[in-house]
Amino acid sequence: MSAPSTRFADAARAALEGVRDVPVWLDTPDRPARRAALDGDLVVDLAIVGGGLTGLWGAVLAAQAAPARSVALLEGGDVAWAASGRNGGFCSSSLTHGLANGLSRWPDEMPTLLAMGEENLDAIEATVAEHGIACDFRRSGELTVAVEPWQVAELGALAEAARGLGEKVELLGAEETRALVDSPTYLGSLHDPRSTAIVDPARLVWGLADVAERLGVTLHERTRVVGMHDEGDRVRLDTTSGRVRARQVLLGTNTFPSPLHRLRPYVVPVWDHVLATEPLTADRLAAIGWAGRQGIGDAGNQFHYYRLTADDRLVFGGYDALYYFGSDLASRRRRSPATEQLLTEHLLETFPQLEGVRIGHTWGGAIDTCTRFTAFWAQAMGEKVAAVQGYTGLGVGASRFGAQVALDLLDGADTPRTRLEMVRRKPVPFPPEPFRWAGIQLTRRSIARADATQGRRDVWLRTLDRLGLGFDS
Structure with a gap:
């Protein structure tokens, strides 16, 4: 999934009105x-x-x-x-x-x-x-889903490597994947039934x-x-x-x-942002399927991860990993309205069946990369x-x-x-700043470019690969 769909921009803004800026896991009287x-x-x-x-x-x-x-x-x-x-x-x-x-x-x-x-x-x-x-x-x-044609081939190679190591994984086509979880964006998937809880x-x-x-x-x-x-x-x-x-x-x-x-x-601290919908109705859930309640991640370099909670909220995060100059860990970084809007548009692009569902919670946290x-x-x-x-x-x-x-x-x-x-x-x-910030920003741009060009890695990314370095969300 590359650019957000303008079709869902207004729906995303409406879904985010009145959102609570606290992790859904912490917003409980049982704390x-x-x-x-x-x-x-x-x-x-x-x-x-x-x-x-x-x-x-x-x-x-x-x-x-x-x-x-x-x-x-x-x-x-x-x-x-x-x-x-x-x-x-x-x-x-x-x-x-x-x-x-x-x-x-x-x-x-x-x-x-x-x-x-x-x-x-x-x-x-x-x-x-x-x-x-x-x-x-x-x-x-877990289901790792392909949402672009180049990802189908990469999942096939990954499945072959996994099987060579004795892993019991299953490569699924588009129809088989959508029979498990119904998204119009799915072109195939790699199903690993035991590696994730x-x-x-x-x-x-x-x-x-x-x-x-x-x-x-x-x-x-x-x-x-x-x-x-x-x-x-x-x-x-x-x-x-x-x-x-x-x-x-x-x-x-x-x-x-x-x-x-x-x-x-x-x-370095990389900021990741997450959404949680309000609890989905039985009809909304039925429109998606997802009876197995697998964890799902897509196969892009900038990838999303999502799953259902015990009370049937859909938690959806990832994609837009952010690094701030000087390894900034200030609490103000826990919100990023632009990222929240982008994630909500991507959520609706993934599951258009959920248009009209409200986002109940949004939050950010720093990953130790x-x-x-x-x-x-x-x-x-x-x-x-x-x-x-x-x-x-x-x-x-x-x-x-x-x-x-x-x-x-x-x-x-x-x-x-x-x-x-x-x-x-x-x-x-x-490296120290300002080289750290510049290198990470250059890597983020190259990763986005790779996702937009059928996975082709530019000179910068190939150089990082050879050096054993990287950046991920």
Whole structure:
């Protein structure tokens, strides 16, 4: 899908009137009460910085592995307020930002990475079931849909590569795809029935926080870490309301500036925007089909992702990833009226059956993008500190794996995970400003041009491919 359809411009403006600018996941009376901030000094075995999915999985896994270990988690805001509560709720088994990206970087490790990804998603599903986390976790699979002719051929090549690695995927034609979900834009699809679950991400976060506390973890919200210092046998974390001395530290700061300053050039915040309709009526749903409630993404370079919620809202996001000069994370960036208008037009172009449906919620969130699109790890201060970030949009599922690897590194464990080349090597850092901003803007324009010219990649994109660099939404 390239340019917006002017046919839907007026309908999109009408649909957005009176929209609420809060993530649909957070707009609920069931939102838990805020936990107390740190008040004074604390000494623990393990301190975790960041109360998103990485931090919470780290807390749960650490407490389960060593129940006697004292663990404290420090969150600068409220749990689920940032990326963990602002995403589309896709929980993927992919640890490599998709098969194609993984094959281009770690072809020899892909069988292992695929198996580990499947095990990771199975473990998330098992944890949700074991602890009764009411987060509408559904292993509904994913459809990657072709909406331009060139994408049909690319999906065919991807299906062949997946089958060669033992993946059970199905390549569908236009009629078969539209029998599952009816959009006039669909020309075909790749159906993967097991690799993706859809989930209410905020309820997953809140559920994991409850599990962590039941396991003995101490959680402090509104406790921002402002400094980190090596004190020999311990690491001192200075916060806005006290100090924590820990034998080990796990950093799960996502897109926010890391207390480990040397990691900051490796991540940039890319703003992604999302819509959620009002609940769809039975007639509207019947006009689309979608009985399988699969997660859906289209196969463009600038791609959309969308899914249904438990109360039958359609969540629709992606496409127009935005980077602001200086890695701007200001709260004003959470709204982009032009992007919201564009997304609504694209939603109506995808499903003209929904013309007249109102948009109930719209929001934005920052993705921790790195140049290889996948998580990376680092250690510091005599290996007492381990950090993981850079998920580039697939952190809902990969965060558990990322946290587990970080804990392995802190323990000095030699495991199949820590032996991965993906874990042992970091991506190429981004250049400083103004070269960072200029390079990203040039890449965005080249990506848009490729989508408009049957996928043909220009000299700039081919050069980035050769260097192993990139930019994605």
